[in-house]
Structures are given as structure tokens and as C-alpha cells.
Amino acid sequence: MAKRPWIGTNWKMNKTFVEADEFARIVAGSDFADGAKAQLFAIPSFPAISRVAEALKETKVLVGAQNIHWEDAGQFTGEVSAVQARDAGARLALIGHSERREMFGETDETVALKAAAALRQGLVALVCIGDTRDEFDAGRTAEVLKRQTEIALSKIDWTAGEPTVVVAYEPVWSIGVRGTPAEPGFVEEQHGRIKQLFGSVVGRDLPLLYGGSVNPGNAVDLATREGIDGLFIGRSAWDANGLLAIARDVTDALA
Numbered sequence: 001m002a003k004r005p006w007i008g009t010n011w012k013m014n015k016t017f018v019e020a021d022e023f024a025r026i027v028a029g030s031d032f033a034d035g036a037k038a039q040l041f042a043i044p045s046f047p048a049i050s051r052v053a054e055a056l057k058e059t060k061v062l063v064g065a066q067n068i069h070w071e072d073a074g075q076f077t078g079e080v081s082a083v084q085a086r087d088a089g090a091r092l093a094l095i096g097h098s099e100r101r102e103m104f105g106e107t108d109e110t111v112a113l114k115a116a117a118a119l120r121q122g123l124v125a126l127v128c129i130g131d132t133r134d135e136f137d138a139g140r141t142a143e144v145l146k147r148q149t150e151i152a153l154s155k156i157d158w159t160a161g162e163p164t165v166v167v168a169y170e171p172v173w174s175i176g177v178r179g180t181p182a183e184p185g186f187v188e189e190q191h192g193r194i195k196q197l198f199g200s201v202v203g204r205d206l207p208l209l210y211g212g213s214v215n216p217g218n219a220v221d222l223a224t225r226e227g228i229d230g231l232f233i234g235r236s237a238w239d240a241n242g243l244l245a246i247a248r249d250v251t252d253a254l255a
């Protein structure tokens, strides 16, 4: 049976409401809106979550929040809880993105707390892990991925319902305009390593996505590799038609 990949995009700090509405309108009218061929997801900035969720409410496309706090409420100025993200229409929470780790003090410990908070509110927890350029250059990739995976999954109650935890491997050195796209063979090797960790750490398989300079030129090769359950895309999918074109190429290749 053809694999039903996860394919989604993190908008980061981009898009006006007009641009957000246009993106949602195009995706809602696409042949991927019913979720049959792929699990699409889009992660807007906080202000646009409600309107994007409203525009996509008749679809199976998941709308996410780019971050959440680990508490459900409290004196945390500037923060947004999983409760509030869900009220806004989010059904997924992005946790531990490398930009939050690098610039906003995110740690393995806060990632673990936030993953538990997301699941407490019935959100999909999309947890990012990845090695930095220095860690890669020092040959520490395996060690870093093991530590990040073990800690990120350490506070999840796997007996509470059916927690949906999705992990994204995003080598930090492959991300963004200054990133070097990772070789698909290298990615496949790391995904095999991470999949083994899922077995040893939580005793179950979890969807494992790849992110980091995914583009129309490498998407099919990446998505058809062993252990890659989907793609997590930034720049190449900020345009809705870019996202849909990659989704079409990938699902055609997996059919």
C-alpha cells in the first residue's frame, strides 16, 4: 500500500493576513484537502492561526503553532499555551525548532515539557531534532540525535490515549538560505539510527520527517528513502503552489 506521507510547511515569521488567506484558499481548493494522499500541515505565525484554521476547517489539513509554553496558564508574558493554541484552531504544535534552540533558549528539557503539554491538549507534537554544523564536523551527530530523542520523548505518557508524536530530523547546517542541503543517503542513514532509537526509547515506531532545504529537486529522492515518512519544508513551500507541487511529485512517486 502506498505510504501516506506527512508533508508540511513552517512559515516562520512570514505572511500578512492577505498572504495567509491566499495560501489557505489555494490549499483548501486542492486535491490534497481531503487528506487521502498525504497528511498536509501548515504552521503560521500565531496571529494567523485562527483565520487559516477557519479557512481549512472543512479539510484534513492540520494547522499548527510554531511554539507553545509548557504550562497551561500563568504569568508568562509573551507566551502562548497549548490551551490557547488549540482555542485558536491549532491541532499541532511545533516544538524545539533549531531557531528556537539557537535564538530563544529552547533546551532539550523544555522540549520534553512542551511535548507533554501539547499532548495534554490533544495536539500533535511535532518535535524537531538536529545536529549543528560544529556537532556534525566533530562527528557527534549520532550522539546528539540520541540525546535529543531520549530527552524529548522522556515526559510523554504513552498510556494516555493515542498520543500523536511526530519527529522531524532537521540538520541545523542544512536549514535556510545559508544551509547546505543534506545528501539523501546521509539523511537515510540518520533516519535509520533515529528509528532504532524510537524502538529502544519508546518501544514503538513514530512518523519521522526530514526538513532542511527540501526543494522540488530533492523532495522525491528524500521522500522515497527508507525511514523517511514525510517532508517538513520551509522556503520551497511558503507558496501554496510550491507545497502542492512537491506533494504531487512525492505522492506520485510513492504510488
Ligand SMILES: O=C(CO)[C@H](O)COP(=O)(O)O
Pocket: 009, 010, 097, 170, 174, 175, 176, 177, 179, 210, 211, 212, 213, 214, 232, 233, 234, 235, 236
Ligand atoms: O522550519 C523548517 C521547515 O522544515 C526548516 O527550518 C527548514 O527550512 P528550509 O530550509 O527553508 O526548508
